[in-house]
Amino acid sequence: MLELLSVMVKGRLNLLISGGTGAGKTTLLNVLSGYIPNVERIVTIEDAAELQLKQGHIVRLETRAPNIEGKGAVRMRQLVINSLRMRPDRIVVGEVRGEEAFDMLQAMNTGHEGSLTTIHANSGRDALARVENMVSMANLNIPERAVRHQIASAIHAVVQIARLSDGTRKVIAISEITGMQDELITMQDIFTFERRAIDETGKVRGTFRATGIRPSSPIAWPPAAPACAPLYSNRKQKYEEEE
Numbered sequence: 535m536l537e538l539l540s541v542m543v544k545g546r547l548n549l550l551i552s553g554g555t556g557a558g559k560t561t562l563l564n565v566l567s568g569y570i571p572n573v574e575r576i577v578t579i580e581d582a583a584e585l586q587l588k589q590g591h592i593v594r595l596e597t598r599a600p601n602i603e604g605k606g607a608v609r610m611r612q613l614v615i616n617s618l619r620m621r622p623d624r625i626v627v628g629e630v631r632g633e634e635a636f637d638m639l640q641a642m643n644t645g646h647e648g649s650l651t652t653i654h655a656n657s658g659r660d661a662l663a664r665v666e667n668m669v670s671m672a673n674l675n676i677p678e679r680a681v682r683h684q685i686a687s688a689i690h691a692v693v694q695i696a697r698l699s700d701g702t703r704k705v706i707a708i709s710e711i712t713g714m715q716d717e718l719i720t721m722q723d724i725f726t727f728e729r730r731a732i733d734e735t736g737k738v739r740g741t742f743r744a745t746g747i748r749p750s751s752p753i754a755w756p757p758a759a760p761a762c763a764p765l766y767s768n769r770k771q772k773y774e775e776e777e
Protein backbone atom coordinates (compact mmCIF):
# COMPACT_ATOMS: atom_id res chain seq x y z
CA MET A 535 0.00 0.00 0.00
CA LEU A 536 2.81 2.36 0.83
CA GLU A 537 4.18 1.58 -2.60
CA LEU A 538 0.91 2.68 -4.15
CA LEU A 539 0.95 5.89 -2.12
CA SER A 540 4.52 6.61 -3.09
CA VAL A 541 3.69 6.13 -6.76
CA MET A 542 0.74 8.45 -6.37
CA VAL A 543 3.00 11.14 -4.93
CA LYS A 544 5.76 10.64 -7.48
CA GLY A 545 3.11 10.58 -10.21
CA ARG A 546 2.00 14.07 -9.15
CA LEU A 547 -1.55 13.32 -8.13
CA ASN A 548 -3.33 15.86 -6.00
CA LEU A 549 -4.02 14.10 -2.75
CA LEU A 550 -6.19 14.89 0.21
CA ILE A 551 -5.27 13.14 3.44
CA SER A 552 -8.37 12.91 5.57
CA GLY A 553 -8.84 11.79 9.16
CA GLY A 554 -9.98 12.74 12.63
CA THR A 555 -7.97 14.57 15.29
CA GLY A 556 -4.81 12.67 16.13
CA ALA A 557 -5.40 10.14 13.37
CA GLY A 558 -1.92 10.88 12.08
CA LYS A 559 -2.70 13.18 9.15
CA THR A 560 0.30 15.43 9.68
CA THR A 561 2.53 12.43 10.23
CA LEU A 562 1.37 10.81 7.00
CA LEU A 563 1.73 14.09 5.12
CA ASN A 564 5.31 14.22 6.32
CA VAL A 565 5.96 10.69 5.15
CA LEU A 566 4.33 11.20 1.76
CA SER A 567 6.10 14.50 1.16
CA GLY A 568 9.29 12.55 1.54
CA TYR A 569 8.54 10.88 -1.81
CA ILE A 570 8.62 14.16 -3.71
CA PRO A 571 11.70 14.06 -5.93
CA ASN A 572 14.57 16.23 -4.86
CA VAL A 573 14.59 18.23 -8.10
CA GLU A 574 11.14 19.72 -7.52
CA ARG A 575 10.58 23.09 -5.99
CA ILE A 576 8.25 22.79 -3.04
CA VAL A 577 6.34 25.47 -1.18
CA THR A 578 4.93 24.45 2.18
CA ILE A 579 2.19 26.44 3.87
CA GLU A 580 1.34 25.78 7.50
CA ASP A 581 -0.15 27.25 10.63
CA ALA A 582 2.65 25.85 12.72
CA ALA A 583 5.86 24.46 11.29
CA GLU A 584 5.29 20.72 11.57
CA LEU A 585 6.54 19.46 8.25
CA GLN A 586 10.08 18.21 8.02
CA LEU A 587 11.10 18.04 4.40
CA LYS A 588 14.59 17.08 3.41
CA GLN A 589 14.53 18.10 -0.24
CA GLY A 590 16.83 20.73 -1.62
CA HIS A 591 14.38 23.34 -2.90
CA ILE A 592 11.92 24.30 -0.23
CA VAL A 593 10.16 27.52 0.60
CA ARG A 594 8.42 27.42 3.94
CA LEU A 595 5.54 29.76 4.60
CA GLU A 596 3.79 30.09 7.93
CA THR A 597 0.66 31.98 8.88
CA ARG A 598 0.88 34.74 11.48
CA ALA A 599 -1.65 35.71 14.12
CA PRO A 600 -2.69 39.38 14.30
CA ASN A 601 -0.91 41.63 16.78
CA ILE A 602 -2.59 43.20 19.78
CA GLU A 603 -4.19 45.87 17.62
CA GLY A 604 -5.63 43.16 15.44
CA LYS A 605 -3.29 43.99 12.57
CA GLY A 606 -0.58 42.23 10.67
CA ALA A 607 -2.29 38.88 10.39
CA VAL A 608 -1.10 36.69 7.56
CA ARG A 609 -3.81 34.29 6.58
CA MET A 610 -3.48 30.97 4.91
CA ARG A 611 -5.39 32.18 1.90
CA GLN A 612 -2.91 35.00 1.29
CA LEU A 613 -0.06 32.55 1.53
CA VAL A 614 -1.64 30.17 -0.97
CA ILE A 615 -2.19 33.02 -3.43
CA ASN A 616 1.33 34.33 -2.95
CA SER A 617 2.90 30.92 -3.18
CA LEU A 618 1.75 30.67 -6.80
CA ARG A 619 4.09 33.52 -7.71
CA MET A 620 6.99 31.55 -6.35
CA ARG A 621 6.83 29.17 -9.27
CA PRO A 622 6.41 26.02 -7.21
CA ASP A 623 6.26 22.54 -8.67
CA ARG A 624 4.29 21.46 -5.65
CA ILE A 625 2.32 23.06 -2.91
CA VAL A 626 2.06 21.26 0.38
CA VAL A 627 -0.50 22.72 2.76
CA GLY A 628 -0.44 21.53 6.37
CA GLU A 629 -4.20 21.53 6.77
CA VAL A 630 -7.05 23.20 4.92
CA ARG A 631 -9.62 24.64 7.27
CA GLY A 632 -11.34 27.47 5.50
CA GLU A 633 -11.44 29.91 2.65
CA GLU A 634 -7.99 28.92 1.37
CA ALA A 635 -9.60 25.71 0.04
CA PHE A 636 -10.81 27.69 -2.97
CA ASP A 637 -7.35 28.89 -3.90
CA MET A 638 -5.93 25.46 -3.26
CA LEU A 639 -8.37 24.01 -5.80
CA GLN A 640 -7.48 26.73 -8.27
CA ALA A 641 -3.82 25.92 -7.85
CA MET A 642 -4.41 22.21 -8.28
CA ASN A 643 -6.41 22.90 -11.42
CA THR A 644 -3.82 25.18 -12.93
CA GLY A 645 -0.70 23.16 -13.21
CA HIS A 646 0.40 22.61 -9.65
CA GLU A 647 -0.30 18.93 -9.75
CA GLY A 648 1.08 16.83 -7.02
CA SER A 649 -0.15 19.13 -4.31
CA LEU A 650 -0.77 17.55 -0.95
CA THR A 651 -2.86 18.61 1.98
CA THR A 652 -4.79 17.26 4.96
CA ILE A 653 -8.35 17.80 6.09
CA HIS A 654 -10.32 16.90 9.18
CA ALA A 655 -13.06 14.49 8.07
CA ASN A 656 -14.33 11.02 8.82
CA SER A 657 -14.63 9.60 5.34
CA GLY A 658 -13.63 10.40 1.82
CA ARG A 659 -17.13 11.59 1.02
CA ASP A 660 -17.20 13.69 4.13
CA ALA A 661 -13.87 15.25 3.15
CA LEU A 662 -15.28 16.39 -0.20
CA ALA A 663 -18.35 17.84 1.48
CA ARG A 664 -16.08 19.75 3.84
CA VAL A 665 -14.03 21.14 0.97
CA GLU A 666 -17.26 22.31 -0.60
CA ASN A 667 -18.23 24.07 2.60
CA MET A 668 -14.84 25.67 2.90
CA VAL A 669 -15.03 27.04 -0.61
CA SER A 670 -18.29 28.70 0.29
CA MET A 671 -16.45 30.41 3.17
CA ALA A 672 -14.43 32.29 0.59
CA ASN A 673 -17.73 33.99 -0.20
CA LEU A 674 -17.54 33.97 -3.93
CA ASN A 675 -21.08 32.98 -4.79
CA ILE A 676 -20.05 30.28 -7.18
CA PRO A 677 -22.89 27.89 -7.98
CA GLU A 678 -22.80 24.61 -6.10
CA ARG A 679 -22.39 22.57 -9.24
CA ALA A 680 -19.41 24.61 -10.39
CA VAL A 681 -17.73 24.17 -7.03
CA ARG A 682 -18.25 20.42 -7.17
CA HIS A 683 -16.93 20.35 -10.67
CA GLN A 684 -13.78 22.10 -9.53
CA ILE A 685 -13.35 19.70 -6.66
CA ALA A 686 -13.84 16.70 -8.93
CA SER A 687 -11.26 17.90 -11.40
CA ALA A 688 -8.75 19.17 -8.85
CA ILE A 689 -8.51 16.32 -6.38
CA HIS A 690 -7.39 12.95 -7.71
CA ALA A 691 -7.68 10.84 -4.61
CA VAL A 692 -8.52 10.90 -0.92
CA VAL A 693 -6.45 8.92 1.56
CA GLN A 694 -8.60 8.22 4.60
CA ILE A 695 -6.83 7.39 7.82
CA ALA A 696 -8.19 6.55 11.25
CA ARG A 697 -7.15 5.78 14.77
CA LEU A 698 -8.67 2.37 15.46
CA SER A 699 -10.06 1.12 18.76
CA ASP A 700 -6.73 -0.46 19.71
CA GLY A 701 -4.94 2.83 19.23
CA THR A 702 -3.20 1.92 15.99
CA ARG A 703 -3.41 4.34 13.11
CA LYS A 704 -4.14 2.97 9.70
CA VAL A 705 -4.91 3.99 6.18
CA ILE A 706 -8.45 2.66 5.93
CA ALA A 707 -9.24 3.67 2.37
CA ILE A 708 -7.69 5.15 -0.72
CA SER A 709 -10.45 6.46 -2.95
CA GLU A 710 -10.10 7.79 -6.43
CA ILE A 711 -12.28 10.62 -7.60
CA THR A 712 -13.62 9.67 -10.97
CA GLY A 713 -15.67 12.67 -12.04
CA MET A 714 -19.21 13.90 -11.83
CA GLN A 715 -22.54 12.25 -12.38
CA ASP A 716 -25.32 14.81 -12.56
CA GLU A 717 -24.91 16.85 -9.39
CA LEU A 718 -22.69 14.43 -7.54
CA ILE A 719 -18.98 13.80 -7.40
CA THR A 720 -18.27 10.15 -8.04
CA MET A 721 -15.56 8.28 -6.22
CA GLN A 722 -14.48 4.68 -5.85
CA ASP A 723 -12.31 2.85 -3.34
CA ILE A 724 -9.25 1.33 -4.88
CA PHE A 725 -7.81 0.18 -1.61
CA THR A 726 -9.36 -0.53 1.77
CA PHE A 727 -8.55 -1.91 5.16
CA GLU A 728 -11.07 -4.58 6.08
CA ARG A 729 -11.58 -4.99 9.78
CA ARG A 730 -12.35 -8.60 10.52
CA ALA A 731 -12.15 -9.13 14.25
CA ILE A 732 -10.83 -7.88 17.54
CA ASP A 733 -8.65 -10.48 19.22
CA GLU A 734 -8.46 -11.26 22.97
CA THR A 735 -5.82 -8.57 23.55
CA GLY A 736 -8.05 -5.96 21.94
CA LYS A 737 -5.98 -5.71 18.80
CA VAL A 738 -7.86 -5.07 15.58
CA ARG A 739 -7.31 -7.81 13.00
CA GLY A 740 -7.80 -7.17 9.34
CA THR A 741 -6.36 -7.06 5.89
CA PHE A 742 -5.28 -4.36 3.51
CA ARG A 743 -6.99 -5.18 0.28
CA ALA A 744 -6.99 -3.80 -3.22
CA THR A 745 -10.60 -3.71 -4.30
CA GLY A 746 -9.55 -4.80 -7.76
CA ILE A 747 -10.86 -1.64 -9.35
CA ARG A 748 -8.28 -0.08 -11.54
CA PRO A 749 -7.94 3.66 -11.39
CA SER A 750 -10.49 4.70 -13.96
CA SER A 751 -8.85 6.83 -16.57
CA PRO A 752 -5.29 7.33 -17.67
CA ILE A 753 -6.11 11.03 -17.72
CA ALA A 754 -6.79 11.03 -14.02
CA TRP A 755 -3.48 9.34 -13.37
CA PRO A 756 -1.33 11.00 -15.98
CA PRO A 757 2.40 10.87 -15.45
CA ALA A 758 2.05 8.00 -13.05
CA ALA A 759 0.88 5.67 -15.75
CA PRO A 760 4.20 4.13 -16.78
CA ALA A 761 5.30 3.63 -13.20
CA CYS A 762 1.89 2.34 -12.17
CA ALA A 763 1.45 -0.16 -14.96
CA PRO A 764 3.57 -2.94 -13.49
CA LEU A 765 1.95 -2.37 -10.13
CA TYR A 766 -1.59 -2.60 -11.31
CA SER A 767 -1.27 -5.73 -13.36
CA ASN A 768 -0.89 -7.91 -10.32
CA ARG A 769 -2.01 -5.45 -7.73
CA LYS A 770 -4.23 -7.93 -5.98
CA GLN A 771 -1.47 -10.27 -4.93
CA LYS A 772 0.90 -7.47 -4.34
CA TYR A 773 -1.15 -5.54 -1.87
CA GLU A 774 -2.93 -8.24 0.01
CA GLU A 775 -0.62 -7.96 2.92
CA GLU A 776 -1.84 -9.97 5.84
CA GLU A 777 -1.77 -7.90 9.02
Ligand SMILES: Nc1ncnc2c1ncn2[C@@H]1O[C@H](COP(=O)(O)OP(=O)(O)O)[C@@H](O)[C@H]1O
Pocket residue numbers: 553554555556557558559560561562702703704
Ligand atom coordinates in the same frame (compact mmCIF):
# COMPACT_ATOMS: atom_id res chain seq x y z
N1 LIG B 1 1.14 5.44 12.34
C1 LIG B 1 1.32 5.90 13.58
N2 LIG B 1 1.64 5.07 14.58
C2 LIG B 1 1.81 5.54 15.83
N3 LIG B 1 1.66 6.82 16.20
C3 LIG B 1 1.33 7.70 15.27
C4 LIG B 1 1.12 7.29 13.90
N4 LIG B 1 0.79 8.38 13.17
C5 LIG B 1 0.78 9.42 14.04
N5 LIG B 1 1.11 9.03 15.30
C6 LIG B 1 1.16 9.89 16.49
O1 LIG B 1 -0.14 10.40 16.71
C7 LIG B 1 -0.09 11.74 17.16
C8 LIG B 1 -0.98 12.61 16.30
O2 LIG B 1 -0.47 12.61 14.97
P1 LIG B 1 -0.70 13.81 13.97
O3 LIG B 1 -0.07 13.40 12.70
O4 LIG B 1 -0.28 15.11 14.56
O5 LIG B 1 -2.28 13.76 13.84
P2 LIG B 1 -3.26 14.80 13.14
O6 LIG B 1 -2.46 15.71 12.29
O7 LIG B 1 -4.19 13.91 12.37
O8 LIG B 1 -4.00 15.48 14.24
C9 LIG B 1 1.35 12.15 17.14
O9 LIG B 1 1.84 12.11 18.46
C10 LIG B 1 2.02 11.10 16.27
O10 LIG B 1 3.34 10.87 16.69
Ligand SMILES: [Mg+2]
Pocket residue numbers: 559560629
Ligand atom coordinates in the same frame (compact mmCIF):
# COMPACT_ATOMS: atom_id res chain seq x y z
MG1 LIG C 1 -2.21 17.74 12.30
